[in-house]
Amino acid sequence: MELHNNIEIRRAISPTRITDDTALVSQIIDRVNRRALEFVIATGTMADANAFFTTLVEHGDESDLSDAAAVPDDLLLGTESGASFTQANDDEVRKIGYIGLQRYVRLTITPASNTGNADISAVAILGQARKGPQSSQS
16 A cells, blocks of 8 residues: 555644754644544754753644643553653654544643754654544544
8 A cells, every 4th residue: 555645744843943941832733534643753953962852742622722631641652752852862753643532633842951952843644534424523
């Protein structure tokens, strides 16, 4: 089976350079009519010798995620700690998947002890389109 026509890719976090401990919050990803979601995080240059970057995945049913809650571990493919990284992870890629039922999902990457340049971006890959009558809920 080919992959190209079976996935949808959306911007989560535009390529950015951060120089402090400001959290990077992704776009809210609407999973309508999609069962699978994978966040892919890419790092570039990580200049600070002490920095650590923690990931968090949140979900909810409100389009603005005003009802956001941390995703329980059993609804993640991989772990948030496995998707986290340090300054030693220049030019690497991490991933974390979501298998819950909430329609809206977002990713947050929170730096700690970052005073140098850190280049980070993320995309959301949606797959497994629902077949049959389309629902507004996942």
